Amino acid sequence: MTKHLIKLKVNGEPYEVAVPPNKLLLDVLREDLGFTGSKRGCDDSSCGCCAVLIDGAPMLACVALASSYQDCEITTVEGLGTLDGLHPVQSGFADGGGSQCGFCTSGFLISTKALLDRNPQPSLDEIREALSSNLCRCTGYMQIYESVKLAIERAAARKAANPAGARS
């Protein structure tokens, strides 16, 4: 299939990549751009391991055609924070036990980030609802909820410490 040059904005940086029109965003991220944090766990968009933010909304990169998202802001797990400054959802999952094998973790982080961006103080039921399209086979979800609560606390503490410049 003929390749076309497309432009993508991933984690705030511009990229140009030549891909066939049927290439999935997940494959472009993983194979062409080296963002391997997004995972493929299934064949049928059922596991949530590949979730990325597209203009702030969680989307499954395994069912998105890359060429359709040229004008969007794409955020992968690699774009949530930095090694020096983990995003609260990252440090919450790192410390709260929400990541055992870690394969589902990037998808959960993306879904949690999207949730807390629109609802910084969700109830447990709202957390369960927001994470219901991400599968985890390790934790039984209890420590994922603890991790989300930790993320909420840390995000609130960060905001209190730096009310003007808090990066969501």
Next chain:
Amino acid sequence: MAMNSVIGKPLPMIESRAKVTGLGKYADDLSVPGMLIGRILHSPHAHAVIRSIDTSRAEALPGVKAVATGRDAPHPYGILPIGHDECVFTVDKARYIGDNIAAVAATSAAIAEQALDLIHVDYELLPAFFDPLESMQSAEHWLHPTKPNNIEKEYHHLFGSVDEGFAQAAFVLEQRFFAGEVTHAAMEPHATLAIWEPDGRLTVHSSTQVPYYLHRTLSEVLEMPMSQIRVIKPLIGGGFGGKSEIIPLEVAASVLAKMAKRPVKITYTREEVFLAHRGRPITIVDMKVGLTEEGKISAVAARVVQDGGAYCGYGPVTVLYSGALLGALYDIPNVRYDGFRVLTNKPACGAMRGHGTVNVRFAFESVLDDLARDAGIDPAEVRRRNLLKAPCITVNGLRVTSYGLPECIEKVVERSGWKEKQGKLPYGKGIGIACSHYVSGAANPIIRSNIPHTTVHIKIDRDAGVTVYTGASEIGQGSDTMHVQIVAEILGVRPERIRLIAADTELTPIDLGSYSSRVTFMAGNACLEAARNMRAQILEGVAAKYKLGTAMLDMRDEQVISLDDSRLRLTFDEAVAAALEFRGALVAKGTYAPPEESRGGKHKGAGVGPSPSYSYSAQTVEVSVDTDTGQIRVEKIIAAHDCGRALNPLTVEGQVEGSVYMGLGQALQEEMVWDNGRLMNPSLLEYKIATTLETPEIESIIVESIDPEGPFGAKEAGEGSLAATIPAVANAIYDAVGVRINSLPITPEKILAALREKGKQQRGGKSGSNGGAR
């Protein structure tokens, strides 16, 4: 204990930063220059002779660099020495839909897939076997000519006198149970990158729980010395047993890499993961238990048939575990066990979390509950009346060194409000209890030898960094962190000072792998010994240099201090420098082999079941049952798990909750559905593992019995709680609506059928419902 003690503290896993930043690498995340992509051709037939394979058109396709069939790797292998019955590409015939026929390596995935379509296979169809009870009666067309009647293995064990035991019983109940087939469904599909090195060596990065078994198998199949092969385990996205034997893609990628002299990566689709399987078999259990007037279990007799699929795999071990742990949770004087592992034309089963114990435990704990009611004894109380008294040897020769089950039962009874609820909740609501246990590693290795089960090395050089080399496999359960905690504790250093090198056959000493919950107990003990050796070396150096006795020195808080003379206070770096003056770079070693007395009896099959120690679990489950729809809602699960000592409560709780979650899935919603050997639900959309919405609150309670031989008293945490969940759910359903469901998964349809049957009986109809057990 040092002030900076890290044992017993909830420590985040050391690799968690790599996981939450997306920077950690799993096998499929790896790429190297020149890498080819491999794809495997699977059989569309359940049982068919392969008359011929024509690969010429595939080979001619531009971009195809290697095409492999059975001829290219005819050496049979299998995880058990008695079960070398599979080839990476089957040579003579296909034995299940999905069996491996050939593979292609090409410059792109698209070309590899196109090439698969160009391979022509001439099949001659054979009659196939899908039902284990029919298969074991078969007179011809056996899957393997060396296995008459398609029986892979059968075992018959008798301990004590079951006839006398049943004669003593006031209440005897015999029931048939059926458990559907379930699979691991780890979130990471298997992936292997095999790199043919310029010097003719092979490096294999693979999603494996058993890198050293893979190492050995690749050597046999590729006919290369083990010294020319290096297996490296990257991050693993969950195992649960599904990566605990050699999976065909691992060999296929290696064969293709050797043929093409190029790196080859193969990643399974999710459908291929389902077909690779090695999960928990369909199991038919005939369970008979006798209970005395006083509520003592007087005898157990169980007949178990497991539908093992097309190859041996771990099969004989699975069927032996079913018998060995059947009579070892409680004090049972008389046990008879007849176990059959049957071959059918379906993907091979294998080890899955709670290996072999789960379906039999479901049957036993269900029958025990019914017997307790017959005897008018509270179900929690009947379990209390049958406890072992550790230390002891069970009737089948298993040595029990620590036994926290009594405390587990007390904890869940108290926490759940059992006494106020059991038998007293309104119709439609119920509470159930059940117990389970599991090994802390197998006392006997798969391949018998006198080599220690695990060895750990520690190195310290002038930089004063502590490098720990372990062959143990982190698969998400906390293996790496456990090592770091133990070394930090003994050397009195911060965890950050420790660098862990794990599961790389070229660098790390041999460890048998992450299966049978062996890592904390075995690698933990080896690590403890290595750390103590290293500590002694450092203290000897410091003592010699400063003319002090080593007994007067302690290591804590990144320092070496003298206990009686506060003038000596060296930083860890200074202490290491002192020790280097005497010894040069420091190396220490620790090993672990289970003690002789833990290795079990002498009867046939006695090698499976013995462990240096056992974990215990008790659980209560509360349910609501909608009697109009049959819908079951689990309200809450409380699980108390005796892990000996929680080295890391955060990861122990995570393991217990994860086990309960997986048990609950098998109890209520997971089942591989077959139609003439074809898996009807080979996807995560259709094979329903529970989401957040279907998972109730799970509360874990840690019970610490402090095992005398475990590292700091620790034992197993990752599997033992799974088996109790299923019968606790079944018992809660009985408490709620008075029907006994003997068939897994417990679906609304089965509940409704049982309720209808019960209604008929109450109106004077015939008796005899067993809740749908086949």
